[in-house]
Amino acid sequence: MPTVIVGITGGSGVIISKKIVDLLLENGISVAMICSNAAKQVWMQEMKEPISESINEWNQNPNFTQYAVNQIGAPIASGTHNVKGMIIAPCSMSTAAAISQGLSDNLIRRAADVTIKEGRPLTIMARETPLSTIHLRNLKDLSELGVTVQVPAPAFYLDPKSIDDITDYLARKAITAFVPQENVLSEEFEYTQGTDEQ
Numbered sequence: 001m002p003t004v005i006v007g008i009t010g011g012s013g014v015i016i017s018k019k020i021v022d023l024l025l026e027n028g029i030s031v032a033m034i035c036s037n038a039a040k041q042v043w044m045q046e047m048k049e050p051i052s053e054s055i056n057e058w059n060q061n062p063n064f065t066q067y068a069v070n071q072i073g074a075p076i077a078s079g080t081h082n083v084k085g086m087i088i089a090p091c092s093m094s095t096a097a098a099i100s101q102g103l104s105d106n107l108i109r110r111a112a113d114v115t116i117k118e119g120r121p122l123t124i125m126a127r128e129t130p131l132s133t134i135h136l137r138n139l140k141d142l143s144e145l146g147v148t149v150q151v152p153a154p155a156f157y158l159d160p161k162s163i164d165d166i167t168d169y170l171a172r173k174a175i176t177a178f179v180p181q182e183n184v185l186s187e188e189f190e191y192t193q194g195t196d197e198q
């Protein structure tokens with residue numbers, strides 16, 4: 001069973017990470033989830049409930065594992081542990097800066113460092129606006145290392161009707177490196193891809 005590491009950091013838009021974990025599990029991918037302390041705060045503020053509510057749900061699935069952000073000795077901190085790759089969503093500018101500099105001072109950052117050194121796919125959903133030159137430099141460095149840098153930009157050409165539509169699209173884009181395209185893209189998205197409306 002392939003495993004994807006999902007790191008959730010303290011950027012706005014944690015609802016996207018919830019959808020990403022749901023979609024990976026639905027598609028038969030094992031999830032190793034790590035949530036930063038700041039992400040727990042943002043989760044409470046944006047989701048109006050603690051992340052433990054979602055963790056309790058995910059724990060019903062045998063393919064879900066959670067690690068504490070300070071659990072630096074966890075198996076996923078080592079390159080010999082077999083994982084397909086990693087998604088960090090949302091990715092705060094603090095975490096983006098740390099990863100770009102090779103700072104492995106928590107399990108999310110260490111797992112990202114390992115993912116890069118092992119040549120595995122790493123997708124980050126970088127969340128900040130506006131982006132300063134510092135942020136852009138760090139994101140450029142990550143991009144040059146082969147990291148896929150996504151931003152939570154809605155696909156307005158798909159005519160989203162709700163936050164759920166927007167979240168669904170962004171989460172599906174984030175998992176494209178790990179789940180076959182035909183499982184990821186909705187019929188509506190496939191249809192719009194084939195038109196001149198983009």
Ligand SMILES: Cc1cc2nc3c(=O)[nH]c(=O)nc-3n(C[C@H](O)[C@H](O)[C@H](O)COP(=O)(O)O)c2cc1C
Nearest residue numbers: 009010011012036038039042092093094095127128
């Ligand atoms: C409600 C809330 C929203 C935040 N949104 C962002 C954001 O969108 N982008 C960002 O870079 N930092 C944001 N921050 C600040 C980060 O959470 C903070 O820099 C934190 O130290 C990041 O730590 P982490 O990367 O370990 O999660 C937010 C903080 C709070 C409380």
